[in-house]
Amino acid sequence: MAQQCEAQGVALRPHIKTLKSLEAAAIYAPLPMPITVSTLAEARAFAEAGYQDILYAVGLSPNKFAQVNALLNDAVTLTVVIDSTDAAAQLCDQAHQLDHPLRVAIEIDVDGQRAGVAAIDESLIAIAAKVATTPSLTFAGVMGHAGASYGCFDAVSRDQMAQQECQQVLLAAKNLADAGYPCTMISAGSTPTVLASASREGLSEMRAGVYATFDLVMAGLGVCAYSDIALSVLTCVIGHQKDKHWVLIDAGWMALSRDTGTQNHPLDCGYGLVCDEQGKILEGWYVAHTNQEHGVVKHRDGRTPDESFAYGTMLRILPVHACATAAQYHSYHVTQDNEHTHASWPRINGW
Template sequence: MSELTSLMTPACIIDMGKFQRNISCMQAVAKRDELVLRPHVKTLKSLAAAERYAPSNGPITVSTLAEAEYFAAAGYHDILYGVGLVPNKYARVQALSERAEKFTVVLDSLAAVNALVSFADSLEHPLQVMLEIDVDDHRAGLLPMSDELLECAKALQATPKLHFRGIMTHAGGSYDCFSQQARDAMAEQECALIAKASARLAANQIHCELVSAGSTPTALANTHHKGINELRAGVYATFDCVMAGLGVCDTDDIAMSVLTSVIGHQTDKNWVIVDAGWMALSRDQGTATHAKNCGYGLVCDPQGRLLEGWYVSSTNQEHGIISHIDGKKPDDAIFAYGNMLRILPIHACATAAQFSAYQVIDEDGKVTETWSRITGW
């Protein structure tokens, strides 16, 4: 064990107590609704972290082929690559399907399906495929009642080297739901529409082994997730300021922070300058449209206690500027030169991507472990 003060800043911190509580909360939802939980590992991209919430004997979702290869090498066999597949990735996908029995790709158009069908004869092993359903007009996916959905599923089912596993969706529109009522309604819409798509396929003799839905806001909504058999979510393990701004969690639930040091001041502007700029915090300003704009991150003391009103108001590559929302003068006892602070991330996935490893702390604030991660696509 070591003290936080022994770390060189900036450093990415994971609070193990909060991390474990967040994980338990999502697991309880899946157990209550009798659903398989397929965690999305894209936030931390770390085997050491995944051991706590996404063990190798269960299914996972990834956002890059690099993640899929990393987890397949560690023995994971049920891996959903949740980004639409394009032909320049076929060779790596083929290799992955040979290493992970249930490596699964996602398609969302007849053009994408036809391209994969044409390639299928080159496959050594059957490739698992799912179709993405659009339930909120937010991003990708086939409409639940479209003829194109039926055409795609029939084409996949008729191709010997392709195995149609089912359908999935992601209600990204939930990131615009700022009330519990709105999140509950979105969760019910997400489940109802993908269930409708599943029923339509069944009526045409097309079986869906998996009916998979989820985003952190809809997974944690106050509703039972009817009509699906698999729940997906990812950022719940750490949470972030976006989730707190939506009301999905409290700021005290955020398990990730960036440890930073005070390197200077601009006293005439009431600025505190720290060594965590956008290279440490990322450029994400995902709370800019929220009632509370958290800038580039909320400021905490070294113990992780929120310093009310203080936030990272602007960043340069290696410099962060901390200000008070009301322009208050910094307290010399807290913001003195050399003092350490912790910054809560706006978007945990973006902040985590700035680091090659995480420093894990216990309830006493002692560093107990270092978790490595992978990067790239």
């Protein structure tokens, strides 16, 4: 990802929401890189570790004002996002409580999937005007995220989505500049779109997150290879249902998450693909059903499990959605060359 952004001449602002780990971020988002966070708890922990340029990429709500101010008091350059004149009005009303300037960006709706103002929406200028004229606030610019890229199954459609994402944030930035509100932050990105081909001219930065480990959703889209996936759940065979050719494992949805994000993919991986303990994919085997602490492993063609699935055998499950699977844990066990190291990396959970 770093090479991709460097080749395109655009700064990378990694999103640390997948692993939420300082130790992992030291690899893919080393200091003094700017980062993106999904919670103020992440912002707090990363600020304490020395990260100084942080984008909180979820629309700010009034009840988070005290947490935001505490970060500013720790000399963090924090950028928050809003996407309505209502949010701008409340933020501006409360801004006098801030001890230091807060950077505010406007979220742009680039694909109709979630939050954000359309690039041509007239409220865009009204929001910028309100922010720019409020002491303690600094109008930073615009950011957009093409979540729709998770529905792009080939390179052509990903390239188109990447171009659309860039064009929409650039159009918004142009409209703002024309109205007298130039943008220093013009930010776009998702793992599939940043890895796609598109002109990035005019962007100030790109953002991506799940590339930290990749997962079966990304592999299913063709964004990575299955062998690129760097996160797995270690589990043990606890039984069988021989009539049904089932292998039962002690990893249910509590261990794997309830995410079934490959359900509409050409290859539905259920709750995860099955590997041996060394991480080699056991072709055709997947977690078909889960209860809280039970997983049911089956083969796609219904074949009978052999001795690779004997009672007590350790297996690894590749995650459907790394962000969701990782969220079920409070720390990671680190492996290198398929061997466990003694390292344990804590996660920053909660809000």
